[in-house]
Amino acid sequence: MNELPASLNVIFTEFYYWVTVVIMFLIHVGFCMYEVGASRRKNHMHTLMKNTMVIPVVTVTFFLFGWWIYFALPNGPGITGGLTAAPFAQPWSELMGTHMGGKPHSAALTETDTATWARLNGVFWAAFLLFSWTTASIVSGALIERVRSGAFWLMAALVGSVLWITDASWGWHPAGWMVQKLGYHDAYASGVVHAIAGGFTLGVLLILGPRIGKFRQDGTPRNINPQNPWLVTIGLFLIYTGFWGFYAACNIPIWDIQAGDGVFYSATNIYLAPTSLSAITFNFLMALSGGLLTMYVVSKGDAFWSYSGGLAGVIAASAGNDLYHPIQALLIGAIVPVVAYKLHYWVERRFKVDDAVGAVAVHGYCGFLGVCVAGVLLWGYPSSPTEGYAVTTPWGNFIGAVIMFWVLGFVPGLIFARVLNAFGLLRIPRAVELAGLDVNTEIQREEEAREIKQSVREEARSLGIAA
C-alpha cells in the first residue's frame, strides 16, 4: 500500500464490493416486504420475523464455516484434487478481523496472504454472505404460513452456509471442478444461487405439505391471494434494485486480462474472463423487460406474476448475461418465465405442491432452464481464461444444472425436511395454523388491552366521574 496506483486499485475494489453489499441489502428488505404482503394478516409478524432472522443465523454460520467452504472445496474434494488450503478464510484467522495487512501474527499465514486479504476479506465475505441470505430467503417465501421458524432457520443455515456455497465452490470458483471439467458457465448465478434454492424449496415443500384450505376436497387448488398487493409490489421493486448490486458483486472490477506479455485492465466475470458493467447493464434491463412483457400477457395483467416475471426473466438470462447480445437476453427473459409459469401450475395440480410465492418456478425452474440455455448459446466458448479447462457445452451445463437443482438442492431439502418432520419440528400445529401464527401475541395483546381498560375504569370510578 505504498504505491499510489496499486493502493488505489485495492481501495477502489474494497469500496466497490462494500457498495454492492449495501445495494444488495435491499434484496432482503424486498423479500421481507414481499413475504409479509403475500401472507394473511393473522400470520404477518411470524412471517416477518422468520425471514428477518435469516440475517443473523446465516451471518454467524457463514462466518463459522461458509466462507471457508468456498475456498476449500473447488476440487470436490476428490474430483480434481484434495482440500485447498484457505487459512485466511478460517474463522479463527486473524484475517477474519481488523487487520492492516502487515506482518502476520500467525505462522499459518504469509506476508502475501495478509497483504492480499487484509482489505478485501471482509467485503468479499460480505458480498458472498448477501448471496447466502438471498438463497435462504428464496426458500423462506414458499413455506410461509405453516413452517416452524426454528425449522426454517436450521434450513437457512444449511442452504445458506453449506449447500449453495459448496456449489459456488464447484461451479463459480475460477478453479472449481465443474468449470474445469464440465466447462460450466453461470456468470450471474442462474444455477449457483437460484436453481439450488428452488430445488431445495421443492424438496421441503413435498414433505411440509400445503397450507390448510389450499386444496379443495376434489384436489383442485384455491387461490390464497396476497393480503397486501402493494407491499408485494414494493418488495419486488426492491428486489429488482438489489439485484443490480448482485450483478456488480459477481464481477471483479479491475483485473489484468491480457494473457502473456502486456497489460489490459478490465472488469471480469467471476471466472476472471472479460466482461464489462456496460454489457451486463444492457442485458439485465433487456431480460427484465422480456419477462415483464410476456408474463403480463400470459398472466392476464396479474401484478404478482408480472413482477415475478421480470425477476424470472433476469434469472433465466443470468447464466450468460456476461456475453449475450441484449436481444438474446430479452428473448430468454421472455420465453423461459412462461415455461416456468406453466410448470408451476402443472406441479401444483399434479403433486399438490403449495408454493405460496412461486419461488420454485421463478428461481428453481428459471435458474435450471437458464443454465441449460447458456450451455447451448455459449457452446464452444472458453469457460475460463485458464488454459486446459473444458469449453462450455450444452451437456456440460445440463449436468451442472442437474447438480445445482437436484443433487445439491432437491435431495438435501427433501432429506432434511424429513428429519425435521420425524422430530415433530417442521410444521406448525394445526390448531395454531388455523388460528394464525401470531395468535400467541394477539391473545396476549387482547388480554393486556382488557386489563388496561379495566384499570382505567376503576381509576375513573375512584374519582367519582364514572359509574
Added chain:
Amino acid sequence: MRTGEIASWGGTITDIGPMYPFVGWEMVLTLVLLVFWVGWHVLQLRTESREYREDEERLRNKEVMTRVLDREG
C-alpha cells in the same frame, strides 16, 4: 496494561498486522461463537415448542378459537 499489540500509530505502518484486542485468542472466540450459535438454536426450538403447546392449550377453548377465527384475514 495493554489489550492489543499497538502501542503507537507513529511506527512503520507495514509492521501492523491484526489490530483487534487479545490477538492470539481467536480460537477461543470461535468456540464461544460456535457455542452461542448452537445454544441459540436449542433455546429457540425449546421456547417455540413450549409456546405452541400453550397456544394449543388455549385454543382448545372453543370460545377463544371462535373469537380468533372470526377475525380471519
